Amino acid sequence: MIKTSHIAGASMRSAAPLQDWTASETAAAVNSRTVSCESVVRACLDHIAEREAQVMAWEYLNPDQVIAQARALDAAGVSGALAGVPFGIKDIIDTSDMPTQMGSPIYKGHRPKGDAACVALSRKAGGILLGKTVTTEFANRHPGKTHNPFDFARTPGGSSSGSAAAVGAHMVPLAIGTQTTASTIRPASFCGTFGYRPTHGDLRCVGVKEASGTLDTLGLFARSVEDIALYRDVLTGSAPVPITEPPAPLRVGFCRTHLWSQLEPHTQSLIEDAAQGLARAGCKVEDVALPADFERVEDAHRWVSSFEFSRNFTWEIENHWDEISETLRNNRLKDGLACSFDHYREARNLLAHCRGLLDPVFEKYDVLINAPATGEAPVGLNQTGNASVCVIWTSMHVPAMTLPLFKGPNHLPIGLQLIARRNNDRGLFSAARRIWQTLS
Amino acid sequence: MIKTSHIAGASMRSAAPLQDWTASETAAAVNSRTVSCESVVRACLDHIAEREAQVMAWEYLNPDQVIAQARALDAAGVSGALAGVPFGIKDIIDTSDMPTQMGSPIYKGHRPKGDAACVALSRKAGGILLGKTVTTEFANRHPGKTHNPFDFARTPGGSSSGSAAAVGAHMVPLAIGTQTTASTIRPASFCGTFGYRPTHGDLRCVGVKEASGTLDTLGLFARSVEDIALYRDVLTGSAPVPITEPPAPLRVGFCRTHLWSQLEPHTQSLIEDAAQGLARAGCKVEDVALPADFERVEDAHRWVSSFEFSRNFTWEIENHWDEISETLRNNRLKDGLACSFDHYREARNLLAHCRGLLDPVFEKYDVLINAPATGEAPVGLNQTGNASVCVIWTSMHVPAMTLPLFKGPNHLPIGLQLIARRNNDRGLFSAARRIWQTLS
Numbered sequence: 001m002i003k004t005s006h007i008a009g010a011s012m013r014s015a016a017p018l019q020d021w022t023a024s025e026t027a028a029a030v031n032s033r034t035v036s037c038e039s040v041v042r043a044c045l046d047h048i049a050e051r052e053a054q055v056m057a058w059e060y061l062n063p064d065q066v067i068a069q070a071r072a073l074d075a076a077g078v079s080g081a082l083a084g085v086p087f088g089i090k091d092i093i094d095t096s097d098m099p100t101q102m103g104s105p106i107y108k109g110h111r112p113k114g115d116a117a118c119v120a121l122s123r124k125a126g127g128i129l130l131g132k133t134v135t136t137e138f139a140n141r142h143p144g145k146t147h148n149p150f151d152f153a154r155t156p157g158g159s160s161s162g163s164a165a166a167v168g169a170h171m172v173p174l175a176i177g178t179q180t181t182a183s184t185i186r187p188a189s190f191c192g193t194f195g196y197r198p199t200h201g202d203l204r205c206v207g208v209k210e211a212s213g214t215l216d217t218l219g220l221f222a223r224s225v226e227d228i229a230l231y232r233d234v235l236t237g238s239a240p241v242p243i244t245e246p247p248a249p250l251r252v253g254f255c256r257t258h259l260w261s262q263l264e265p266h267t268q269s270l271i272e273d274a275a276q277g278l279a280r281a282g283c284k285v286e287d288v289a290l291p292a293d294f295e296r297v298e299d300a301h302r303w304v305s306s307f308e309f310s311r312n313f314t315w316e317i318e319n320h321w322d323e324i325s326e327t328l329r330n331n332r333l334k335d336g337l338a339c340s341f342d343h344y345r346e347a348r349n350l351l352a353h354c355r356g357l358l359d360p361v362f363e364k365y366d367v368l369i370n371a372p373a374t375g376e377a378p379v380g381l382n383q384t385g386n387a388s389v390c391v392i393w394t395s396m397h398v399p400a401m402t403l404p405l406f407k408g409p410n411h412l413p414i415g416l417q418l419i420a421r422r423n424n425d426r427g428l429f430s431a432a433r434r435i436w437q438t439l440s
Numbered sequence: 441m442i443k444t445s446h447i448a449g450a451s452m453r454s455a456a457p458l459q460d461w462t463a464s465e466t467a468a469a470v471n472s473r474t475v476s477c478e479s480v481v482r483a484c485l486d487h488i489a490e491r492e493a494q495v496m497a498w499e500y501l502n503p504d505q506v507i508a509q510a511r512a513l514d515a516a517g518v519s520g521a522l523a524g525v526p527f528g529i530k531d532i533i534d535t536s537d538m539p540t541q542m543g544s545p546i547y548k549g550h551r552p553k554g555d556a557a558c559v560a561l562s563r564k565a566g567g568i569l570l571g572k573t574v575t576t577e578f579a580n581r582h583p584g585k586t587h588n589p590f591d592f593a594r595t596p597g598g599s600s601s602g603s604a605a606a607v608g609a610h611m612v613p614l615a616i617g618t619q620t621t622a623s624t625i626r627p628a629s630f631c632g633t634f635g636y637r638p639t640h641g642d643l644r645c646v647g648v649k650e651a652s653g654t655l656d657t658l659g660l661f662a663r664s665v666e667d668i669a670l671y672r673d674v675l676t677g678s679a680p681v682p683i684t685e686p687p688a689p690l691r692v693g694f695c696r697t698h699l700w701s702q703l704e705p706h707t708q709s710l711i712e713d714a715a716q717g718l719a720r721a722g723c724k725v726e727d728v729a730l731p732a733d734f735e736r737v738e739d740a741h742r743w744v745s746s747f748e749f750s751r752n753f754t755w756e757i758e759n760h761w762d763e764i765s766e767t768l769r770n771n772r773l774k775d776g777l778a779c780s781f782d783h784y785r786e787a788r789n790l791l792a793h794c795r796g797l798l799d800p801v802f803e804k805y806d807v808l809i810n811a812p813a814t815g816e817a818p819v820g821l822n823q824t825g826n827a828s829v830c831v832i833w834t835s836m837h838v839p840a841m842t843l844p845l846f847k848g849p850n851h852l853p854i855g856l857q858l859i860a861r862r863n864n865d866r867g868l869f870s871a872a873r874r875i876w877q878t879l880s
Binding site for chain 1: 547
């Protein structure tokens with residue numbers, strides 16, 4: 001294979017190969033015409049060709065199609081916040097020019113009419129859709145083919161398996177996933193990427209297969225805090241603005257929650273060390289305990305997500321039951337179909353009640369910290385790992401980010417999860433950049 | 441044309457022709473095998489054949505397909521809450537076996553992969569999808585071809601124009617629409633039907649083209665309160681339960697709002713007379729004034745809906761701008777594309793704030809009453825009427841229903857709108873049935 005990442009005539013912003021550049025670096029170089037879109041996508045495609053046989057991050061990827069699109073953008077003199085930036089999207093997200101197969105045989109070969117809003121906004125900003133990344137079946141638990149890029153015997157996490165692995169393996173600088181439980185934050189932690197789950201409702205989900213509307217959001221994977229902030233601005237249809245400085249001192253709440261005992265001891269130590277490290281660096285760090293009602297959130301999340309999922313998929317259930325996995329039938333669908341509307345509403349009301357209880361916590365803290373997962377990615381590809389530590393934050397509609405700061409006992413990635421107040425995504429970015437600078 | 445509604449051998453529950461039966465009556469007769477599905481759909485199809493040339497409620501209707509489905513259900517011995525009940529759905533709602541054209545040339549001939557959740561749930565309950573009803577372009581303002589069934593020179597209202605007209609013209613006993621502003625309650629009032637807008641989030645919108653997720657709900661059209669309650673249970677995937685008796689005395693808040701002056705004087709008198717009639721019948725009726733913050737809801741609704749709409753339709757905007765109407769381009773899209781994320785979020789926060797202010801109002805009242813529209817359907821088919829009186833209630837996520845109680849100065853329908861507390865849809869039904877019995 002011919003390596004094309006070091007192209008003659010291009011003045012490089014960085015000594016690193018093009019596939020290792022962040023989205024911000026690539027866009028700056030393409031906008032200033034020092035790097036071509038074609039050279040960027042060829043670097044990524046070559047790197048994918050080297051690694052895909054082991055990682056299997058992609059459900060659909062057509063190099064000829066991608067190169068043709070890159071050449072067209074070069075010819076048109078593309079500009080924009082994502083000019084020339086390759087991105088991948090989870091295969092539950094509609095694309096007009098690629099199949100959207102949902103990790104399910106029911107949707108084999110399915111071709112939607114149009115692009116999902118998030119795809120169209122990315123393309124409008126000059127981004128180049130590289131391909132569709134592997135998802136678990138309908139973004140639920142039944143795994144796809146993807147392996148953890150850091151240990152092929154381990155899960156990449158789910159449900160946004162391919163998006164996390166593709167960014168973690170430096171196949172692409174940006175990818176979109178979704179999160180209903182832990183489907184962005186957990187795989188980002190397992191695959192050593194930055195992962196971001198926005199305030200619920202901020203980023204449009206049109207053209208994304210809904211699992212549970214009360215909980216679903218997009219999720220973003222990147223290799224820097226700045227790229228996350230940039231991509232969020234693109235996806236709100238806004239001109240990018242720089243990350244601001246956080247308050248000084250940064251007020252950090254260390255929020256173990258009642259689920260702390262589920263963490264592996266090594267992970268507990270890493271998060272505790274991080275809290276101490278932030279305190280030594282001048283942050284105001286305090287332990288935070290949540291009200292007792294939060295101990296009921298995990299159960300309520302289960303009923304809300306299962307009820308909504310089981311109604312959302314009525315067409316598939318009624319017409320394609322035999323093509324649904326046993327995993328999905330015997331867990332999410334069994335729960336959901338057995339759940340009454342009254343029980344569902346009670347659970348939904350509990351989550352709304354707890355959201356109201358969480359708001360005042362953020363009067364004392366700029367950001368909360370916790371673990372994004374219970375430990376390193378577990379061995380085995382037949383599951384996606386424990387999701388419980390993300391459930392509270394997902395259910396609270398708060399923005400969250402995981403920073404790829406640590407290595408576990410097997411030298412595999414573990415992140416630090418940061419959580420901010422609803423609607424304070426930019427405050428989350430300010431804190432995340434400061435904490436990254438402090439601890440990395 | 442051969443009238444088939446009075447079929448030999450069927451023991452009729454009602455002396456009325458089959459197309460005039462309510463859904464509840466039809467389902468009972470089909471479940472007890474006293475009426476066949478085929479006879480029901482033939483009655484509706486014959487009635488449509490008589491009236492469609494003037495009303496133009498249907499975007500797609502294939503009698504052969506419908507009769508074949510009815511025969512298949514008869515052969516299978518269908519049973520269920522909607523057994524044999526014909527229903528229509530707004531043409532922004534996906535169907536696996538009929539086109540879904542969104543009122544837009546962009547989607548001409550578009551065939552989705554599967555049924556929307558609401559369609560699949562209706563069919564699971566034994567309902568027979570008769571066809572797709574006319575929608576304004578993408579459920580926005582640019583009208584379709586439908587005429588008001590009570591005066592062909594007048595609008596049926598919008599955006600669920602065809603669904604309202606089809607039920608109002610007795611073409612079908614049930615229809616589904618949507619509501620982002622006034623798109624169910626207003627056309628129901630104009631077309632003389634019961635119209636219901638559920639608590640936001642209760643009825644799944646998977647497979648329904650989103651206008652503005654913060655505001656969108658399904659909307660139901662029927663010819664009785666009981667049918668509305670029945671259909672809601674079907675769409676939550678629940679076994680139907682009877683409507684309960686309301687509290688005695690029923691506490692009714694007469695809530696004119698600051699928009700009262702927009703109502704035509706005749707409509708003001710009708711609503712005031714209704715309030716007095718309820719008081720005479722033993723209800724506890726009081727005037728209710730909303731806090732001043734509610735005067736900002738209409739403006740906030742405009743920015744929330746426009747911002748979300750303009751991002752949701754990025755694919756259409758970027759790839760099919762020339763096929764979008766001037767109405768949509770110069771209003772909703774122009775507003776939305778000019779609206780910053782911060783302005784949008786501020787507007788969204790105001791709506792959330794006002795929801796919190798409205799909850800305590802319902803500690804004193806079981807139901808609020810107001811008008812569903814400013815008056816009778818206006819003359820002209822190039823617009824869908826004034827939507828403003830619905831904006832507050834839509835934005836508050838509360839359940840609402842309009843009852844076809846009145847006639848205006850031109851002997852055209854005008855409804856009475858009832859509003860209940862979020863999550864109290866069953867309380868709304870109890871009050872609605874009592875108020876209907878009292879005033880009709």
